[in-house]
Amino acid sequence: MTATTVTPPYTYTKSREAFDRAFRVIPSGIYGHQGPSEGCYIPQTAFPLFSSRAQGTRFWDLDDNEYIDYMCGYGPNVLGYRDPDVDAAAQAQAKIEDVVTIPSAVMVDFAELLVDTVASADWAFFAKNGGDTTTLAVLTARAATRRKKIVFFDGFYHGVAPWTQKLDYPGILEEDVAHNLYAPWNDLAALERLFSEHRGQIAGLIAQPYMHGNFVDNQLPAEGYWAGVRKLCDDHGVVLIVDDVRAGFRLDLAGSDHYFGFEADLICFCKALANGYNVSALCGKESLKDVVSSLSYTGSYWMSAVPFAAGIASITKLKQLDGPALFERLGTELTTGLVSAASDHGLHLVASGAPALFYLRLADDDSLMLHQEWVAECVQRGVFLTSHHNHFINASLTSADIARTVEVAHEAFGIVKARHPELG
Numbered sequence: 001m002t003a004t005t006v007t008p009p010y011t012y013t014k015s016r017e018a019f020d021r022a023f024r025v026i027p028s029g030i031y032g033h034q035g036p037s038e039g040c041y042i043p044q045t046a047f048p049l050f051s052s053r054a055q056g057t058r059f060w061d062l063d064d065n066e067y068i069d070y071m072c073g074y075g076p077n078v079l080g081y082r083d084p085d086v087d088a089a090a091q092a093q094a095k096i097e098d099v100v101t102i103p104s105a106v107m108v109d110f111a112e113l114l115v116d117t118v119a120s121a122d123w124a125f126f127a128k129n130g131g132d133t134t135t136l137a138v139l140t141a142r143a144a145t146r147r148k149k150i151v152f153f154d155g156f157y158h159g160v161a162p163w164t165q166k167l168d169y170p171g172i173l174e175e176d177v178a179h180n181l182y183a184p185w186n187d188l189a190a191l192e193r194l195f196s197e198h199r200g201q202i203a204g205l206i207a208q209p210y211m212h213g214n215f216v217d218n219q220l221p222a223e224g225y226w227a228g229v230r231k232l233c234d235d236h237g238v239v240l241i242v243d244d245v246r247a248g249f250r251l252d253l254a255g256s257d258h259y260f261g262f263e264a265d266l267i268c269f270c271k272a273l274a275n276g277y278n279v280s281a282l283c284g285k286e287s288l289k290d291v292v293s294s295l296s297y298t299g300s301y302w303m304s305a306v307p308f309a310a311g312i313a314s315i316t317k318l319k320q321l322d323g324p325a326l327f328e329r330l331g332t333e334l335t336t337g338l339v340s341a342a343s344d345h346g347l348h349l350v351a352s353g354a355p356a357l358f359y360l361r362l363a364d365d366d367s368l369m370l371h372q373e374w375v376a377e378c379v380q381r382g383v384f385l386t387s388h389h390n391h392f393i394n395a396s397l398t399s400a401d402i403a404r405t406v407e408v409a410h411e412a413f414g415i416v417k418a419r420h421p422e423l424g
Helices: 013-026 082-095 105-116 128-146 188-197 225-236 286-294 305-321 322-343 370-379 399-419
Strands: 051-055 060-063 065-071 123-127 149-153 180-183 202-207 239-243 266-269 279-285 349-352 360-363
Touching: 060 105, 065 399, 082 305, 082 399, 105 123, 105 279, 105 305, 123 128, 123 286, 128 149, 128 202, 128 266, 128 279, 128 286, 149 188, 180 188, 188 225, 202 225, 202 305, 225 239, 305 322, 322 349, 322 360, 322 399, 370 399
Parallel strands: 149 180, 149 202, 202 239, 239 266
Antiparallel strands: 051 060, 060 065, 123 279, 266 279, 349 360
């Protein structure tokens, strides 16, 4: 494909003005990895800083620039922004009740739907963030086994609680991570050695269903890997926890453990659970139900009824659409088109991970600087990608959106290639 027109790059005057205001009253102006202080958007001047509205697969920034969005709010937008069915269910519930002294019965309806949908779920416990559920899962593993140690895979991300961080991070104590053990992904022999070295001390193993870490190609599990992990956990009495916060309901509505052919003891959901309404869930086996019941764990808005109604509508619609099959088809169409567009310019774009939540890397420069240049040119022309994180497909995406995305990508590859004659 050859781009026939040159798209003028966006400008961000109103975003910058809003950031100046934010910086005066909000730490870092925008905290976390989306803010300029952490530097994940490079060059930072190529990216908008604040949105003004969203619909379907698109959002608009303060300067009214329009983007086809492949980050989907970092995952929650699974059906499309402002999905009418989910919003109608949420609004209907809001007219009845939301945060009340005792929980609404809609919480029971939602729990029953998850138990009927998720293969490894005998119960559901609701919270607000993915980190709430991963923390609850680790507490449950320790309470169930009366052991201290937790196994992580290198490159993990399970939230921002102290136990999920590294010793050299500000504010983290040795005690916070003293019982963390680390293993390489997809190396069953190394995991077996670790289990043997700490026999009788490991409470749980926590892992994403496949490695979708940041700044690296994503890695699917090797053939037989998860079956081997499951057996090791069973042999050593270790609770197997799947962090399905990113991938949940995108690979398989029955859970990503079901997709890869095994059953977790505990599985954590959040992002795609309610199409942007604020709820998360830890689901698990009957054998751990009494353990979870014994823990002291709750929050001010955790039984809010509106997100439960939204979650029921979201999961129901994903079933009607066969969401995972749709995401697989759209993601494959998109990544195939992007890789082909790069090839047209003599560049090598790597698309890794599952098509429903793919990671991109321009492999012609190991420093990732070339990749960041290409992403920045795409963003400034209305295709919102990132250079550090896996991307997400939503159900509102169309083949026309994908065609426009590939057209913009093609133009951006041409700009980058012209800027670097050393690439040949």
